[in-house]
Amino acid sequence: MSIAKTHVSNPTSASTFRIKDLVQLIKLRLTLLVVFSAGIGYLFGAIEPIVWSHLAMLLLSGFLITGSANGINQILEKDLDKLMSRTADRPVATGRMQVRDATVVTATMGIAGVAILSLFMNNIAALLGLFSLLSYAFVYTPMKRTTAFAVLAGAFPGAMPTVIGYVAITGNIDLACIALFMIQFVWQFPHFWSIAWILDEDYKKAGFQLLPLAGLKDKRSGFVVFLSALLLIPLSIFPIGFDIISMWSGLMILVCSLAFLYAAYKLYVDCDAAAAKRLMFGSIIYLPIVQILLVLGRL
Numbered sequence: 319m320s321i322a323k324t325h326v327s328n329p330t331s332a333s334t335f336r337i338k339d340l341v342q343l344i345k346l347r348l349t350l351l352v353v354f355s356a357g358i359g360y361l362f363g364a365i366e367p368i369v370w371s372h373l374a375m376l377l378l379s380g381f382l383i384t385g386s387a388n389g390i391n392q393i394l395e396k397d398l399d400k401l402m403s404r405t406a407d408r409p410v411a412t413g414r415m416q417v418r419d420a421t422v423v424t425a426t427m428g429i430a431g432v433a434i435l436s437l438f439m440n441n442i443a444a445l446l447g448l449f450s451l452l453s454y455a456f457v458y459t460p461m462k463r464t465t466a467f468a469v470l471a472g473a474f475p476g477a478m479p480t481v482i483g484y485v486a487i488t489g490n491i492d493l494a495c496i497a498l499f500m501i502q503f504v505w506q507f508p509h510f511w512s513i514a515w516i517l518d519e520d521y522k523k524a525g526f527q528l529l530p531l532a533g534l535k536d537k538r539s540g541f542v543v544f545l546s547a548l549l550l551i552p553l554s555i556f557p558i559g560f561d562i563i564s565m566w567s568g569l570m571i572l573v574c575s576l577a578f579l580y581a582a583y584k585l586y587v588d589c590d591a592a593a594a595k596r597l598m599f600g601s602i603i604y605l606p607i608v609q610i611l612l613v614l615g616r617l
Contacts, residue, residue: 339409343392343420344385344427352479356380358609359483359498362616375438376486380479382431383447387475389424390455393417398463398524404517439486446485450478462526469510469528477503480609497557501608504553507546508582509601511539515585515594540586543597547582550575557612567615571608578604 360376361368392399392410399411409415428451436444454475461468480498485491514521514528515535521528529535530542554575558568581600585593 336415339415340423342407342409343389343415343423345388346385349381349384349388352384353377353380354606355479355502355609356483356486358613359480359485359495360487361483361613362480362494362498363484363486363488372438372487375434376483379431379434379439379447380482382427382434383451384479386424386428386431387451387454389420389427390451391459393420393424394455394459395524398526401523402520404520435482435486440489442489442491443482443486446478446482450475450482462528463524464527466527466530469507469514469530472510473503473506476506493560494557494562497553497560497562498612500556501550501553501612502605504546504549505601505605505608508543508578508597509605511543511546512585512594512598512601515539515543516591516598535589537586537589540589544579544582544586547575547579550578554608557615563612563615567611571611571615574604574608574611 357373357377357380360373392408395405396408396410396417399405399408405411410417410420432444432448432451435447454472458468458472458475461471477499480502481491481495484495484498488495511529518529518535529539531538551572554568554572557563557571558565563571578600581593581597585597587593
């Protein structure tokens with residue numbers, strides 16, 4: 319009874335609480351990072367003066383689609399989230415938000431996001447947005463418990479934001495678009511595996527198999543992480559070779575990729591959590607810097 323009275327007598331607090339749950343459901347910070355990538359793709363493809371209202375609609379659609387995918391992920395994994403320390407307090411897992419309510423929110427966001435792409439951008443961008451949403455929610459999410467190849471499946475929707483942004487303004491997929499896609503696609507492997515290395519024990523509570531090579535934190539897995547970062551070196555050179563970006567921008571990207579590769583090499587050598595954390599933080603810094611350099615290299 320006392321809980322009910324507190325709830326009624328302090329509606330502002332209750333409202334704030336629900337908003338916090340919504341923010342947690344859509345993973346707001348992660349969603350904003352994805353929106354940033356979509357904006358980078360748009361700016362990378364822009365030749366004519368930018369119509370800011372058009373860009374704003376793209377960012378809104380990216381926010382809605384990504385938030386929807388994140389919410390569906392939490393609905394499908396509500397029982398697994400209860401098992402892990404990192405996710406046990408999520409709103410659907412704790413029951414603070416009912417599955418029905420979360421489903422309505424995420425479905426509405428997803429449909430609205432794809433509709434915006436179709437109405438204000440083009441049908442190719444809308445199809446890519448729909449693919450990103452469905453593949454993340456219904457392919458990557460269930461695969462996490464069965465195979466380490468889930469990382470590969472998740473890398474496709476994870477690399478879509480820049481592609482969607484590029485296609486939204488250009489209407490086509492060309493070499494420049496492929497360069498954008500490949501850099502973000504490959505970047506996800508060392509980024510994701512460094513996180514999986516740090517959170518391995520927590521992930522195992524839910525039966526997730528996310529590290530390469532039987533989920534072991536050893537030299538073999540470290541070497542796979544190193545190889546994935548190594549792939550970013552030729553991908554850094556690719557935009558220069560096809561005259562997609564300027565030489566100076568390409569060289570700066572190459573320097574960033576070499577520094578990132580060194581962090582991956584240290585994980586291979588040390589095979590410890592400290593090296594994995596350095597690689598994780600390095601990956602968080604690497605991607606936005608490289609994306610900004612890509613845009614500057616087109617000016």
